[in-house]
Amino acid sequence: MELSKQTMAAKPFSNHWSEEDIILITYGDSIVKTDEAPLKTLKKFLDTKVSNTINSVHILPFFPYSSDDGFSVIDYSSVNESLGTWQDITQISEHYRLMSDLVINHCSSRSAWFDNFIKGEGQGSDYFFTALADDDLSAVVRPRTSPLLKEVETGKGKQFVWCTFSHDQVDFDFRNPEVLKAFASIIKQYLDMGVKIFRLDAIAFLWKVVGTPSINLPQTHEVVRLLRTLIESAKQDAVIITETNIPNTQNLTYFGNANEAHGIYNFSLPPLLLNTLLTGNCLYLKRWLMSMPPAQDGTMYFNFIASHDGIGLRPAEGLLDEAELNNLVQAVENFGGKISWRTTDTGQQKAYEMNISLYDAMQGTVQGKDQWNFERFICAHAIMFALEGIPGIYIHSMLGTQNDYQKLANTHHNRAINRRRWHVEALEEALNDSNLHHAKVLSSLKSLLALRIKQPAFHPNATQFTLHLGLQLFGFWRQSKDRKQSMFCVSNISDQPVVLPLSELNLIITESWLELLTQVKITDLNHELILSPYQTVWISNI
Structure with a gap:
């Protein structure tokens, strides 16, 4: 019997997302x-x-x-x-x-499930994790300082319920x-x-x-x-x-x-x-x-x-x-x-x-x-x-x-x-x-x-490489999956102006380059950009 499209197994390694997803x-x-x-x-x-x-x-x-x-x-x-x-x-x-x-x-x-746990019958009565009061739980990793176990009287006697986050959870x-x-x-x-x-x-x-x-x-x-x-x-x-x-x-x-x-x-x-x-x-x-x-x-x-x-x-x-x-x-x-x-x-x-x-x-x-x-x-x-x-x-x-x-x-x-x-x-x-x-x-x-x-x-899966531009400029390079678009993303992460030598980016001379955020064309690949405090540039070849 042929499976419908809806019930067929998902194709592995498929990207169900794009650059448009926010x-x-x-x-x-x-x-x-x-x-x-x-x-x-x-x-x-x-x-x-x-x-x-x-x-x-x-x-x-x-x-x-x-x-x-x-x-x-x-x-x-x-x-x-x-x-x-x-x-x-x-x-x-x-x-x-x-x-x-x-x-x-x-x-x-x-919840109704936990009510049933307390009663000892119905859906939920066996849904919750319990431990013994004298169990060694010293190795447990959790993000809270409250006691891990919550003592509860149930229809099946006293139980100690595991609570990773709080006693209401x-x-x-x-x-x-x-x-x-x-x-x-x-x-x-x-x-x-x-x-x-x-x-x-x-x-x-x-x-x-x-x-x-x-x-x-x-x-x-x-x-x-x-x-x-x-x-x-x-x-x-x-x-x-x-x-x-x-x-x-x-x-x-x-x-x-x-x-x-x-x-x-x-x-x-x-x-x-x-x-x-x-x-x-x-x-x-x-x-x-x-x-x-x-x-x-x-x-x-x-x-x-x-x-x-x-x-x-x-x-x-x-x-x-x-x-x-x-x-x-x-x-x-x-x-x-x-x-x-x-x-x-x-x-x-x-x-x-x-x-x-x-x-x-x-x-x-x-x-x-x-x-x-x-x-x-x-x-x-x-x-x-x-x-x-x-x-x-x-x-x-x-x-x-x-x-x-x-x-x-x-x-x-x-x-x-x-x-x-x-x-x-x-x-x-x-x-x-x-x-x-x-x-x-x-x-x-x-x-x-x-x-x-x-x-x-x-695109969420487009190529990315980290750039080395010193400690005040944080940058990385992205390339589209079809390799047609290159994007250099550089930010001045300091409170002082910083010089970005374009020669450090290795912009290909046969391409035309545009700084997208200001819409300024880059004509001299040996030029220096002065980035204001916390300014970002996105330099693209298209």
Whole structure:
């Protein structure tokens, strides 16, 4: 029997993306309007403000939840009624490529499944991972300081439930195939509702074995491979991106042999790029970029420099030394940011995450505040937009949102500082006020994106080589997959003017060269460009 196109196995090493793919990261209610479902308000914002430059949207967990701004899911099958309905979700998915979280490591302690676990009967009664109170769990790696086990009285007696993140987030036991079957059903529903990209939240912690670190275990990778097979068999162009906020070398393993995640979060980029721009020295960023393997066809990097979470520091371990990390943490605190901590296996407290809006993180350098906030912020995005991979832009970066101290005070959660909820009226007022930076940020980023999505050399899998231009100029070369377009991307990452000798770029003399951002033709290949503080150039042969 001949298989239909829909049910045939996905062709391996296929790139389901191009240079036109840009993902906006947002909560369903990052923008609200009185007496209107936030998902409808979000759709209007997308349509009116960014639709000509952004074709994809990651709506952070839009399900009923009990804590962690959505990542403690009560019901995976429903849309949070305070946000809207499944119809609102599908209407967005009809016009934008929709990315959704699959919160697969844990769920809410207030879920029906966990209620059944407590009762000792019904679906969910055997879904959760438990350990013994006297088990040796000293090797377990986790990003929180709260006790790992939660004591619960159940119909089957006292149980100690594994909680990687918080006691409201109870971990699943994937040794039970019924858990996997439940998530297969959830995935199918999301596909039917228009989801094209699945973000596997906290996937590194999925499988637990007492007496081990219980992170990145072989069984976890096996589950990722299985989920990819299931998803691709249902929809060939659906994509998995793994969210693994861990050291860089561990993160890279989630590509597998191009048979696990299609994409991985480039978690080392945010702290390294911030460090580069705050120190005026690109040594560490350049070293890292040179060491990164190119993503083979069928896989890609998901680049981001800001998100709903803070700027993680674990992915910088082994890349930045302790002195660099300490200076970076101090600078962020000086700019009004907060620091989240974790307990190491030796019992020490170590900075885990920096919580700050990206715009405020760019207020100055390690020497203090200066006048280059806007230029530094735009420079960071110009670099990110040009790198190998698909760019993800947090909505609050798109709008130049600053630290939300009121929300921080109300919630006492450090991450709230970068999770402002804009009211439409206040947002429009901010965008229309020429004395504020918001409109300038939005316009500048859209201009960069409008150029980016037209350049074949910026295909997520186009060739990339790091340039060696000293420590104040960070640069790399991209070449389109058909080898017709060459692109030299160079940024002055310092607060002083820097000379860029074009002879250092080895521009081919038989080609015509254009600096895209200024639309200035380059006629003398021996000429020197003087880059202003935080200026970027994209030099293309077409």
